[in-house]
Amino acid sequence: MRIAILDDEPDMLEFVFQTLVDAQHQCYKFSTARAFSARVRIDTFDLVVLDWNMPDKSGLEVIAWLKANIDPPPPIVLLTNRSADEDIVVGLDAGADDYVVKPVNPTILQARVNALLRRMTPRETPGGIETYGVFTLQPARQSVTVEGEEIVLTAKEYDLTAALFRNLHRPLSRSYLLETVWGRNPDLPTRTLDAHISKVRSKIGLRPERGFRLVPVYSYGYRLEPVQPGDGEAA
Amino acid sequence: MRDREDRPSVPARLYAEWLTVALLATLCVIFLVVQDATDRLDNIFYDHALRASPRPSPDNILIVSIDDRSLQEIGRWPWPRRLHAEMLDRLAAAHPRAIGYDVLFVEPSPDDLRLATAIDKARVYLPVLINVPGSDGAPFDAVNPVGPLAKAAAAIGHVNIGFDGDRVIRHVNLEEGGGTRHWLQLAAMMAGVPIDPIANPADPGLWQSRPVLIPYGGPAGHIRTLSFADVLRGRVPPELLRGRYILVGAIADGMGDSYPTPTSGRTSQMAGVEIQAHLLDGLISEQIVTPAPRNAILAVSLAVLWILLIGFLWLSPRRNGWLIALLGVLVMIGSYALLRIGRIWLPPTSALLGLFIVYSLWGWRRLEAVRSYMMDELQRLNDERDVFPQARDRTVASREVTRQASLLQLAIGRLRDLRRFLSDSIGNLPDALFVTDAEGRVLLVNGQAERLAVRLSVDAPPGADIRMLLGRLRSADGASGANHFDAGVEQGRAEVFTDDGDTFDLRFVMQRDAGDRHVGWIVRIVDITRLKQAERHREEALQLLSHDMRAPQSAILTLVRDGAISSENAARIGGHAHRTLALADDFVQLARAEAKPADYREVDLCDVVIDAADALWPEANMRGISVMTEGCDEPEYLTGDRQLLTRATMNLIGNAVKYSDAGATVRCAVSVPDAGHVRLVVSDEGMGMTDEQQANLFRRFQQGPREGIGLGLALVETVVQRHGGTIVCESRVGEGTRFIVTLPRTVEMGVSTPP
Numbered sequence: 001m002r003i004a005i006l007d008d009e010p011d012m013l014e015f016v017f018q019t020l021v022d023a024q025h026q027c028y029k030f031s032t033a034r035a036f037s038a039r040v041r042i043d044t045f046d047l048v049v050l051d052w053n054m055p056d057k058s059g060l061e062v063i064a065w066l067k068a069n070i071d072p073p074p075p076i077v078l079l080t081n082r083s084a085d086e087d088i089v090v091g092l093d094a095g096a097d098d099y100v101v102k103p104v105n106p107t108i109l110q111a112r113v114n115a116l117l118r119r120m121t122p123r124e125t126p127g128g129i130e131t132y133g134v135f136t137l138q139p140a141r142q143s144v145t146v147e148g149e150e151i152v153l154t155a156k157e158y159d160l161t162a163a164l165f166r167n168l169h170r171p172l173s174r175s176y177l178l179e180t181v182w183g184r185n186p187d188l189p190t191r192t193l194d195a196h197i198s199k200v201r202s203k204i205g206l207r208p209e210r211g212f213r214l215v216p217v218y219s220y221g222y223r224l225e226p227v228q229p230g231d232g233e234a235a
Numbered sequence: 236m237r238d239r240e241d242r243p244s245v246p247a248r249l250y251a252e253w254l255t256v257a258l259l260a261t262l263c264v265i266f267l268v269v270q271d272a273t274d275r276l277d278n279i280f281y282d283h284a285l286r287a288s289p290r291p292s293p294d295n296i297l298i299v300s301i302d303d304r305s306l307q308e309i310g311r312w313p314w315p316r317r318l319h320a321e322m323l324d325r326l327a328a329a330h331p332r333a334i335g336y337d338v339l340f341v342e343p344s345p346d347d348l349r350l351a352t353a354i355d356k357a358r359v360y361l362p363v364l365i366n367v368p369g370s371d372g373a374p375f376d377a378v379n380p381v382g383p384l385a386k387a388a389a390a391i392g393h394v395n396i397g398f399d400g401d402r403v404i405r406h407v408n409l410e411e412g413g414g415t416r417h418w419l420q421l422a423a424m425m426a427g428v429p430i431d432p433i434a435n436p437a438d439p440g441l442w443q444s445r446p447v448l449i450p451y452g453g454p455a456g457h458i459r460t461l462s463f464a465d466v467l468r469g470r471v472p473p474e475l476l477r478g479r480y481i482l483v484g485a486i487a488d489g490m491g492d493s494y495p496t497p498t499s500g501r502t503s504q505m506a507g508v509e510i511q512a513h514l515l516d517g518l519i520s521e522q523i524v525t526p527a528p529r530n531a532i533l534a535v536s537l538a539v540l541w542i543l544l545i546g547f548l549w550l551s552p553r554r555n556g557w558l559i560a561l562l563g564v565l566v567m568i569g570s571y572a573l574l575r576i577g578r579i580w581l582p583p584t585s586a587l588l589g590l591f592i593v594y595s596l597w598g599w600r601r602l603e604a605v606r607s608y609m610m611d612e613l614q615r616l617n618d619e620r621d622v623f624p625q626a627r628d629r630t631v632a633s634r635e636v637t638r639q640a641s642l643l644q645l646a647i648g649r650l651r652d653l654r655r656f657l658s659d660s661i662g663n664l665p666d667a668l669f670v671t672d673a674e675g676r677v678l679l680v681n682g683q684a685e686r687l688a689v690r691l692s693v694d695a696p697p698g699a700d701i702r703m704l705l706g707r708l709r710s711a712d713g714a715s716g717a718n719h720f721d722a723g724v725e726q727g728r729a730e731v732f733t734d735d736g737d738t739f740d741l742r743f744v745m746q747r748d749a750g751d752r753h754v755g756w757i758v759r760i761v762d763i764t765r766l767k768q769a770e771r772h773r774e775e776a777l778q779l780l781s782h783d784m785r786a787p788q789s790a791i792l793t794l795v796r797d798g799a800i801s802s803e804n805a806a807r808i809g810g811h812a813h814r815t816l817a818l819a820d821d822f823v824q825l826a827r828a829e830a831k832p833a834d835y836r837e838v839d840l841c842d843v844v845i846d847a848a849d850a851l852w853p854e855a856n857m858r859g860i861s862v863m864t865e866g867c868d869e870p871e872y873l874t875g876d877r878q879l880l881t882r883a884t885m886n887l888i889g890n891a892v893k894y895s896d897a898g899a900t901v902r903c904a905v906s907v908p909d910a911g912h913v914r915l916v917v918s919d920e921g922m923g924m925t926d927e928q929q930a931n932l933f934r935r936f937q938q939g940p941r942e943g944i945g946l947g948l949a950l951v952e953t954v955v956q957r958h959g960g961t962i963v964c965e966s967r968v969g970e971g972t973r974f975i976v977t978l979p980r981t982v983e984m985g986v987s988t989p990p
Contacts, residue, residue, distance in 0.1 A: 208852035
């Protein structure tokens with residue numbers, strides 16, 4: 001896939017470039033926002049990796065520019081030194097599809113980029129059995145099989161579980177989850193989603209010990225991510 | 236204020252008014268005295284004074300009266316002179332002291348010789364008839380008794396009496412005359428008053444001199460009276476007549492010789508002979524009253540007047556009231572006393588009237604001066620520009636009466652506005668403000684000050700002593716805040732603390748009035764706790780940047796000095812870098828935890844604990860440490876900020892993992908101590924801490940037993956405090972550490988506000 005990388009810091013730019021090239025992608029490096037936007041007008045990229053803090057233009061401004069000028073805009077991964085939860089929400093709300101906090105773990109970056117690119121390719125036919133690590137989803141029976149034990153879920157719990165697994169690595173906003181699972185229902189108590197997440201987590205044992213971690217993205221939603229060996233403090 | 240000098244000030248104007256009043260009143264009084272304008276009033280006073288001082292009827296004076304009984308017995312008047320001769324014979328035989336025979340014998344009669352003989356036997360005084368005007372153009376006629384009688388008489392005296400303006404007889408003139416002739420009053424002659432002619436002989440008219448006031452001793456009939464007939468018929472013992480003054484005259488109603496007198500009452504009159512008798516009594520007993528000369532009256536009246544006028548300048552209106560009453564009473568008492576003791580009649584009314592006139596005049600002029608000054612000031616006040624945001628409606632009525640009222644109304648309205656404006660301004664001041672008197676008693680407090688008093692749990696209503704409140708505050712050296720206040724300096728400033736550690740900026744300034752007298756204090760107290768806290772945080776941040784963050788960087792530079800980096804050094808460089816990152820993260824997290832507007836929602840404490848445990852799983856897993864969650868079969872809801880709570884729990888679990896040995900277990904237990912609280916206990920089986928380490932546990936940038944503990948626990952404490960909860964640490968060296976966090980299920984208001 002064609003990936004544009006925009007970062008003003010040469011070391012970081014080179015590191016990200018190398019990491020994604022290692023993952024069999026075709027990468028283009030830009031160190032200023034101006035050079036990047038000039039190229040984007042005449043070229044097409046499948047994905048953009050952006051640094052938030054750049055001297056000539058902030059990452060958020062670049063996102064806004066992309067959304068306004070390119071149709072359809074490519075998926076965007078925001079790289080940032082800002083580790084605070086509030087900043088992450090600001091980035092996501094501005095239109096970034098994902099974010100990675102520096103220092104960047106190469107495995108995580110590859111996983112996030114691949115997850116975003118996978119979204120663009122047609123999904124495998126629904127109704128079939130899906131397997132994620134030790135978890136096997138069986139839509140016909142609305143059950144999850146973990147390490148040989150079959151756990152039957154309610155319809156909502158199953159839909160929630162499926163939504164989380166199908167969007168591995170991807171931060172899912174509360175409204176996305178609510179709409180996907182419950183449809184448009186404005187009367188839902190805000191606690192419903194959190195309660196179901198808790199339920200699913202304890203029912204099927206969705207814990208790091210089994211290879212997956214359910215991460216709350218504060219005031220935004222949730223993200224399910226597989227635990228990487230040697231994973232440090234992933235936000 | 237520019238035109239102030241152009242107009243006379245109130246005092247100057249009052250002086251001018253005073254002078255006018257003084258001159259007017261003086262002229263009035265002079266007129267009253269010179270014109271005898273107050274006679275009638277004086278007479279009323281005199282009559283009352285006279286009636287108030289009766290005398291016993293005199294023992295040495297007798298009246299032989301030609302009364303109705305005598306007329307019935309003897310016959311019609313005039314009687315033959317023979318009868319009078321018989322009378323005089325009988326009287327003379329009794330040897331009286333003197334006889335005044337108040338009967339006119341002006342026309343000749345055959346019995347004249349017989350009468351003259353009788354007259355000669357005793358000291359008999361006869362009256363002369365003076366007619367004004369006289370016949371043939373003469374100013375007056377004096378008709379003496381017929382020749383032989385006149386010769387035989389001891390002396391001839393006039394019996395004229397003086398009519399006052401109200402036709403009442405109060406005075407007589409002891410001497411009257413005209414041309415070269417003059418006569419003494421009949422009674423005066425009997426009393427032996429010496430002749431003292433002062434008249435100008437060249438004046439052909441009738442003159443009168445030596446006026447005296449008749450000191451009536453009582454009403455008509457006061458002097459003992461014998462009936463003419465009784466004496467004539469010898470029915471009176473001669474002893475009764477001996478040595479006495481005898482006055483013979485007509486009393487019978489038909490004789491016409493009777494007059495109103497002060498003592499004769501309203502319905503009756505007094506016979507001329509009785510009046511003579513009262514006069515005689517007065518002259519003999521030296522009780523006769525002399526009228527004061529006009530100059531004396533004038534002098535006294537003006538003196539009294541000017542005492543009051545001077546009083547106006549020096550005394551308050553109230554005291555002037557007393558002064559005028561005192562002067563009035565003094566004048567009346569003085570006049571009465573002079574009459575009784577000094578036998579001098581000084582009419583008081585002109586002085587009294589003078590007092591009245593001057594008081595009325597002054598009252599009017601002073602009020603007028605004050606009123607016009609007030610109106611000017613009100614008008615000027617109304618014309619001045621307002622300092623207040625909303626100006627009042629300035630229309631003033633044109634008619635004088637309503638104009639005054641509306642001007643006054645406007646002025647009062649402005650005063651109210653001003654007071655309102657001031658009290659609002661003070662009341663809405665953002666700082667606590669106390670205004671006290673010179674002794675430190677609170678006169679005025681604003682809303683902030685009241686809240687401060689409540690916070691310091693002191694009662695500070697107006698009237699309380701400000702030192703009570705200041706006593707709750709201590710300066711850095713431990714001295715009471717009240718000490719600063721008592722030092723007696725013009726103004727002062729101090730940083731003071733409560734026992735809870737809150738910091739206040741105390742400022743006070745002495746308040747002086749226009750006369751530079753010390754009237755009180757203005758005390759302002761501002762809570763600068765947060766300011767101080769921020770200052771401290773900044774110091775700590777500088778400490779972090781200047782040392783804690785620099786140290787790993789320096790270490791890295793030392794390690795890369797040689798160029799080639801061994802894999803061992805690379806690992807150490809990585810460690811230093813991680814430490815710097817962790818410090819930066821912790822610092823940001825702590826700052827956020829302090830400043831973030833809290834997002835309070837229903838939170839399941841179990842979710843929080845599991846999120847935290849999952850986040851730390853890689854770290855724990857790497858060291859073979861298992862993080863166990865207990866008590867999470869059912870959700871335990873509380874109101875809280877999930878993000879902050881998760882971060883705090885992560886720090887607690889992170890610490891526990893960090894200080895546990897490989898393979899150990901960290902327990903996170905959720906429990907419910909009571910209905911209103913939930914509790915989280917994070918315990919490890921690590922090395923534990925000494926008491927000293929525990930004491931400094933929550934201080935920022937305090938290095939723990941191992942590196943990098945400081946900021947983490949400060950964040951935990953901050954978050955717990957923001958939720959109104961408590962955190963307790965239990966630790967024993969070698970046995971492990973337990974952190975017990977207890978949180979209320981609902982966050983109280985007030986704790987939720989971020990600093």
